[in-house]
Amino acid sequence: MGTTEAKRWGFQGKQELNVASATTVRGYLNLLMANVSHHNSSPVIPLGHGDPSHFPSFRTTPAAEDAIVDALRSAKHNCYAPTVGILPARRAIADYLNRDLPYKLSPDDVYLTVGCTQAIEIVTAVLARPGANILLPRPSYPYYETCAAYNRIEIRHFDLLPEKGWEVDLDAVETLADENTVAMVIVNPGNPCGNVFSYEQLNKIAETARKLGILVVADEAYDNLAFGSTRYVPMRVFGSTVPVLTLGSVSKRWIVPGWRLGWLVTSDPDGILQKSGVIDSIVGFLNISSDPATFIQAAIPQILENTEEEFFSKIICTLRECADICYDKVQEIPCLTCPKKPEGSMFVMVKLNVAMLEDISDDMDFCLKLAKEESVIILPGRAVGMKNWLRVTFAIESRLLQEGLARVKSFCQRHAEKL
Numbered sequence: 001m002g003t004t005e006a007k008r009w010g011f012q013g014k015q016e017l018n019v020a021s022a023t024t025v026r027g028y029l030n031l032l033m034a035n036v037s038h039h040n041s042s043p044v045i046p047l048g049h050g051d052p053s054h055f056p057s058f059r060t061t062p063a064a065e066d067a068i069v070d071a072l073r074s075a076k077h078n079c080y081a082p083t084v085g086i087l088p089a090r091r092a093i094a095d096y097l098n099r100d101l102p103y104k105l106s107p108d109d110v111y112l113t114v115g116c117t118q119a120i121e122i123v124t125a126v127l128a129r130p131g132a133n134i135l136l137p138r139p140s141y142p143y144y145e146t147c148a149a150y151n152r153i154e155i156r157h158f159d160l161l162p163e164k165g166w167e168v169d170l171d172a173v174e175t176l177a178d179e180n181t182v183a184m185v186i187v188n189p190g191n192p193c194g195n196v197f198s199y200e201q202l203n204k205i206a207e208t209a210r211k212l213g214i215l216v217v218a219d220e221a222y223d224n225l226a227f228g229s230t231r232y233v234p235m236r237v238f239g240s241t242v243p244v245l246t247l248g249s250v251s252k253r254w255i256v257p258g259w260r261l262g263w264l265v266t267s268d269p270d271g272i273l274q275k276s277g278v279i280d281s282i283v284g285f286l287n288i289s290s291d292p293a294t295f296i297q298a299a300i301p302q303i304l305e306n307t308e309e310e311f312f313s314k315i316i317c318t319l320r321e322c323a324d325i326c327y328d329k330v331q332e333i334p335c336l337t338c339p340k341k342p343e344g345s346m347f348v349m350v351k352l353n354v355a356m357l358e359d360i361s362d363d364m365d366f367c368l369k370l371a372k373e374e375s376v377i378i379l380p381g382r383a384v385g386m387k388n389w390l391r392v393t394f395a396i397e398s399r400l401l402q403e404g405l406a407r408v409k410s411f412c413q414r415h416a417e418k419l
Contacts, residue, residue, distance in 0.1 A: 020146045025049060028383045035371045045396070045404035048377040050191065050346045052395040053255050057318050060255045061311040067302035068259075068295070077295040083286045085112025085263075085297055092301035093263050097246070100234050103269050111282055113262040114292050116221045119247040120144060122264055122289075123217055124151045126281040127182045135176055135184035137168065139349060139384040139391075141191050141219065157385065158184070162339040162349070166195035170208050177212045183245075184209060186235065187219040189226055192384045192391040193349045194323070194342025196230040199237075206238035215243040215273070221262075222252045224312070227320035228343025239267030243278075250303065252346070255315065261292045261300065319346065319394070322401055326394035329405040335412050336390070346395035349381070352388045358417040363388045369415075374407040 021027050029048050036044055052058035071077050084090065090107035098104050113119040124147035127134065133154035136144050140160075148155050156176045160166040173184060186205060188197045197205075209216045218235035226232035236244050249262030264282065266273050273279050291297075323342045330338045330348075335356040342348040352363055360366045363380040367390070370376050381389025394401055 016150065020150055023142055023146055023383075025142060025379065025383060028379060029377065032367055032371045032377050032379075035368050036375050036377075037372050040373075040375050042375045042407075044375045044377060045400055045407070046377050047393045047396070047401075047404050048379040048391070050252065050393055050395060051257050052346070053257060055397045055400075057397055058255045058315065058395065061307050063306040063308065063311070064250075064254050064256060064299075064303045067299035067306065070302065071295045071298040074298075077298040079294055081112075081291050081294040081297055083283060083291075085110070085292070086294065089297040089300040092304045093265070096304045097234070097236065097248075097265060101236060101239075101267075103240065105236075105265065105267065109266045109268075111264045111266075111286060112292050112297055113249075113264055114290055115251060115257070115260040115262040116219065116247050116249045117143065117262070118289065119249075119262050119264040120147055120219075122282060122285045123183075123245055123247070124148050124153060125285055126278060128153050129182075131180045132182045133178070133180050134182055135173060135214075137185060137187065139192050139381065139386045139389070140185065141187055142383055142385070144185055144219075145385075153182075154180075156181075160190075160193060160195070162193075162351075165340050166190060166193040166349075167197075167201055168205060170204055173208055174212065177214065181212065181214050183215045183217050185217045185219065187221075188235065189220075189222040189232065189344025190347075191219075191222060191345050192347045192379075193340075194345050194347050195340065196226045196228060196232055196344040198230050199233045202233055202235055202238060203241075206235070206241040206244075210242040215245060215278075218244055218246045220246055220248045222345040223248055224253055225316070225319060225346070226344040227316050227323065228341070230343055232344065236265065236267035240269050243268040243270075243272045245273075250300070253312070253315075254303065254307070259296055261296045318398075322394040322396070322398055323348070325398055325401055326392060326405065329402065329409070330392070333405075333409050333412050335416070336408075342394070346393055348392050348394060349384075349386070350390045350392055352381070352390055354388055356417055357412065357415045360415055363390060366390070370408065370411050373414075374411050376404050376407050376411075378408070 090110040094105040128151035138157040158172040244267040246265040251257040337351040379391040
């Protein structure tokens with residue numbers, strides 16, 4: 001005990017986790033928040049993440065709150081839930097999703113998850129095998145890349161084309177795919193682009209995936225949050241063409257991301273996923289992972305049944321108003337360009353022309369200095385795969401949105417290259 005010799009311990013932290021954490025949206029936002037100046041008395045305006053739940057205009061419906069209270073006070077749901085989720089919740093979600101389908105989902109097609117985040121973890125873990133690769137859109141929600149890399153799946157990127165309203169470059173998809181490609185991911189409505197894929201585009205995606213022999217992972221976390229001229233169509237409509245894994249949740253449409261209730265749904269009338277062992281692997285993953293809180297699961301049937309259309313319409317109107325404000329205000333800032341007005345989700349991608357700014361080197365530098373000087377948080381494009389772009393969130397109170405973009409304009413004027 002008295003020796004000065006250092007004891008050698010047999011444990012250490014896993015560096016891969018630190019690397020993975022740094023590339024998530026949360027990792028970038030934490031870095032930006034740490035750069036906010038304590039000497040700036042202006043309140044922080046969050047234009048960097050998709051959680052408007054604490055703004056009055058985006059409060060969830062009382063029907064959802066009542067459902068949670070009723071489930072909790074019943075004292076019937078303090079127990080562990082089955083691996084795949086409780087049957088009434090899975091049945092209610094299947095019925096909810098069946099409204100858009102030419103065939104019928106059953107409760108057995110629905111697996112409850114801890115938000116959409118766990119659904120992404122399941123998909124990447126299930127599809128991982130030696131030599132496998134996955135096709136991810138660029139730009140895209142970065143957690144797919146994080147999970148794929150962690151599971152040692154090779155990542156190949158296909159572009160979303162800004163000049164074509166962020167359509168998928170299907171020629172690139174065909175070029176990238178080979179015999180080791182397992183799936184392609186689409187996010188609709190789009191995070192981070194704010195686009196909504198047309199029926200025709202989704203049909204082409206389904207036909208291409210079928211031709212390549214890969215499944216489609218459809219991230220529909222923002223399902224039905226569409227407010228432009230393009231009608232929202234879920235990818236599962238094409239389940240007879242190609243197997244589809246749909247990822248969804250109550251987080252965005254009901255504005256309750258902290259409730260952590262999501263789902264992974266198999267749309268596969270031909271039973272291809274069952275024959276390939278994917279279904280068994282999904283259940284296997286759920287057997288060794290956490291479940292959503294049982295009382296939250298129990299509230300789902302009441303939430304889905306009792307939420308009135310008026311609530312959804314109000315949220316859509318608010319998002320449309322905020323999207324209009326965001327698009328118009330961005331147009332007033334010379335160094336920023338918005339290639340397409342957002343039609344869905346809560347985000348828009350904006351191109352940054354650093355050549356018009358004299359002391360800004362790139363998108364990360366822009367966002368760090370903006371946070372420090374103006375207390376405005378915007379996500380740098382590199383976080384979603386596109387350097388010298390910005391992802392702007394417009395799902396906040398319209399007054400704060402206008403103030404935040406006014407601060408961005410002032411910042412850009414202050415840093416404009418002097419001619």
